[in-house]
Amino acid sequence: MTARQNQSHQSVQAELLRRIHSGEWTPGAFIPGEVELAAEFGCSRTTVNRALRQLADSGIVERKRKRGTRVVPMPIARATLEIPIIRKEVTDRGGHYTHSVIKREIRTAPASINARLQLPAQELLHLQTLHLSDSRPFMFEDRWVNVSAAPGVEDASFESISPNEWLVQEVPYSDGDISFSACAADDSVAELLEIRAGSPLFLVERTTRLYQTPITTLKMYYPEGFRMSSSL
Amino acid sequence: MTARQNQSHQSVQAELLRRIHSGEWTPGAFIPGEVELAAEFGCSRTTVNRALRQLADSGIVERKRKRGTRVVPMPIARATLEIPIIRKEVTDRGGHYTHSVIKREIRTAPASINARLQLPAQELLHLQTLHLSDSRPFMFEDRWVNVSAAPGVEDASFESISPNEWLVQEVPYSDGDISFSACAADDSVAELLEIRAGSPLFLVERTTRLYQTPITTLKMYYPEGFRMSSSL
DNA sequence: TTGACTTTTATGTGTATACATAACAGCATA
DNA sequence: TATGCTGTTATGTATACACATAAAAGTCAA
DSSP states (O other), X not given: OOOOSSOOHHHHHHHHHHHHXXXXXXXXXXXXXXXXXXXXXXXXXXXXXXXXXXXXXXXXXXXXXXXXXXXXXXXXXEEEEEEOOHHHHHHHTTOOEEEEEEEEEEEEOOHHHHHHHTOXXXXXXXXXXXXXXXXXXXXXXXXXXXXXXXXXXXXXXXXXXXXXXHHHHHSOOSEEEXXXXXXXXXXXXXXXXXXXXXXXXXXXXXXXXXXXXEEEEEEEXXXXXXXXXXXX | OOOOSOOOHHHHHHHHHHHHHHXXXXXXXXXXXXXXXXXXHTXXXXXXXXXXXXXXXXXXXXXXXXXXXXXXXXXXXXXXXXXXXXXXXXXXXXXXXXXXXXXXXXXXXXXXXXXXXXXXXXXXXXXXXXXXXXTEEEEEEEEEEOGGGSTTTTTOOOSSSOHHHHHHHHSXXXXXXXXXXXXEOOHHHHHHHXXXXXXXXXXXXXXXXXXXXXXXXXXXXXXXXXXXXXXX
């Protein structure tokens, strides 16, 4: 109970983490209140509060008013994936990035796409883009764009800048969802990616919105060998 | 420039976000300093600071001392994946969870495993577990455990509790890394998962450590159809 | 022009204080 | 017994203030 001075929220957080990792505070156990910890560490409650808040943000502890703070009973690992624009993904891996738009048409979208965008049946811009690293296929992108939510997209030239990057720069989004899975390459995708039909693909599906308004939904097909990494 | 009173950091953050999304502040542009914003919003600098800090944490803005705060020039989407223990993954999807340990032996690990664990060649515990949902294969897990870092693992019975869950409960970890990719099922995995050899699999590779000490590394093979979802 | 200083500035962080609010416990009343 | 009204308590948040610190900009002498 040695009261130290000038504890930073970082050192407090580190000590709290140590106690959790050492098993001193086990999953499910309630930990002392902010006031008590502040007294023990010889710092203000504000500092302890910030440390605990950050631990709660990262899912290590749970906090509830009046109840107190406890170590999360059944730990759920969280991995934060950073998903840059494709060009950056390629150049970060040391490749030379190019792209080519395979298909660009305005047509009535299939029901599955309207469902993904939560839109009534209507005309959407359908774009298919092949992204290349050092002239070799890197990823195939199949995208549908809600034209009315992306003004200018019909007139945009996607020669020097890919649809991916154009949208990121021109049409900000506020939220969306993303999912990852594996699938087999069908004939057309296999041909574009220059792999055998049936080969495993890493599939990323993504839909973005700007305050309720659906903007775009897309599937990105990465050939075998592609990895998405993160730390825990 | 109407100075409002009692702005919460949340409302300040919402307004800052609105300006970014509306294009009022474009990617790469510097935004006013904390003092100026505090004056505009009629709140203290502390409140603006917190709002900006949270935006920085979520990757919306970049902050540097003296330089100021600016909207991230090339936005990087971040997806936070929550990775629960397998049993929860199965029950959350409405399945009845069971598991069966296929292999359990102590042997000298292959070089690739030692490399993943950053350990010199030594004896490790090799565990293979099949996880089932409603008696049908859900995921196959191939795991190596650093016995000296997981006391008691040699004596643990993995009948009622899977190695996955045993380790999570008994051996806390402080950090690790995880990667996601797609691969084709080889003969033995295909047989266990009751799918055709060559079928696409969703592969999660994970290594955990406790303060530098490697604990375990594993590969988890999910058959086609499995999805990992998150919001942006 | 260069390099070693000082100043300025915006963010980073800690403290003391105050009040808000959710949730629980206990008591009182119908 | 059910219901409503207290407190009480722990976290949540806003404020004013102070000082730390990184980095840019300016100053000045060799």
